[in-house]
Amino acid sequence: MIKSDQDYPTNAKSDCKAVMLLFSSNTLYIVMTFFVLTLILITNDLNISVMRKKMLKKNEHRKYSVMVDENNNDKVDEKLKEAPGPKPKMIVGNLDALDGYEIPYQAFSVLAEKYGKIIKLQLGSVPSMVINGMENIKEVLVSKGQHFDSRPNFKRYHMLFTLAFCDWSEVQRTRRDMLIPHTFPRKFSMNFNRFSDITMEHLQQLTVEIKSSMKELKSVSVKPLVVSTCANIFTEYFTSRNFDRDNEKFQKLITNFDKIFWEVNQGYASDFLPFLLPLRRNQMKQMEQWSHEIRNFINENIITDRFESWNVGDEPNDYIDSLIDHVKQKLQPRFEWETVREEIKLRNSNSLTKFIIFIKALFALEDIIGGHSAVANFVVKVLAFIAKHKEVQKNIQEEVDKLLNERSEHSVLIADRNKLIYTEAVIMESLRIVTSPIVPHVANQDSSIDGYSVKAGTLIFLNNYDLNMSPSLWNEPEKFEPKRFIVDGRLVKPDHFIPFGVGRRSCMGYKMVQFLSFSIVANLLKEFDISPLCNEDEIKVPVGSLAMSENPYQFAFNLRT
């Protein structure tokens, strides 16, 4: 049966309901809560203003917001306006404006109709702005990228992927530089060929698994198979370790990553109203447990013996070698390996400092291994689109058959991407529909966007949902139509299509996504016809949301004759 995408618990709405309940149920409770909340808010506001003062002190010479001139230097602009926006309510601010939408980004497009492309919102205790329109988004991410390269300071994020959620720093730049040869391997380089070989080997295993699943059952539960395949491709490529599919601890690792990936993609009112965090105590504890188990697995099964046996001066073979070499050579900026143990100790203690996460080599590794969840969730959604649209499936198969008939190779290789234009267009169209919003940015100094003033510490939402779904940018945006990316037989990517962001905080894994999704889809469709077990219309692939519940889709896989 096809289930909806809501199997994993709660989303922003449930927190909002909690806020509403807080304000409507019991008068005495409200009065008491209000008193406590006011105290917390005052403390919180004090913290924010102290933080802001510190930031402003750093930029004391700047009396007004800052622009960037053609030489990338800051220049002062004195004529800035305040962005328009709805009047904030007490305590919740404008959080209620986001309630009632399937995904909050739809609310941003609705607000833009009323207030214009730049909107000021007070979300609980967090001053925020919503940025609509490609020109304005480019101003934030590219031309003034250095003003807006911080990330939100949500407690929840601290437990999760640190590489994506930490502020910009020398360490972050170094981690990105170290990743480039591995996540963006040049075509036919050693890493490219290695990634391609590893992928092909695991895809053969996936095909065998699907065939044996078909023998036993009428339907194939596709997500667990795809996630395990992607996880093993990632661990083998980045760390040269391969795990048996029956290894329970490895399966636990995969499930933990998947749950965390789901969490990362949710928005909770408690992110903006920290006094609601106690209501989420159980979920927070769970998240801590998942991250703790992930770190233990990686430490015990991947790092320890590699670290001990590594000799400085050896030639790195994979990403983990580069990290270990950096640590052992004590290169600048320093990455501390030992702090892993320190952090685990802090987690086990009950002190407040357990939320302080230091930049560590281990985190750089686990964030990248965790990228497999993003790819796998995405691939399953592409398969759902394909099962839903028979003609799309037929077009891919014709393209694949034509390529393979022309040569002796029996599989579609990653290097074939530029030959299978339609298959690539299917990947792009799927990205357009499901890509999650760009991770929010934060202004690290006073600045401006499109002439509107932005204060240091303001959370910046970049509305790429609108870039993907606006009828003014796409013909029939709700329709799944891969051919919109093909013009005169060539693949064309419009400038406003930025599913992986742009600029200094852009996605470090997008080539991995492109390589893997292409090769999984092409090679599975070479072998099988995929069809839903229900009416095609019943397959739901939600717009603007990449993560999905544990196991939402079951398909019939039939061997092609």
Ligand code: HEM
């Ligand atoms: C379909 C899958 C994926 C999508 C749609 C996606 C999209 C994005 C987006 C929109 C951002 C934020 C860009 C910004 O803030 O300007 C991002 C950041 C990031 N992504 Fe991805 N991503 C995907 C898969 C991956 C994978 C597989 C990896 C790892 C191999 C990865 C690693 C990262 C990292 C490390 C960052 C943070 C970069 C930074 O803040 O400096 N992503 N991604």
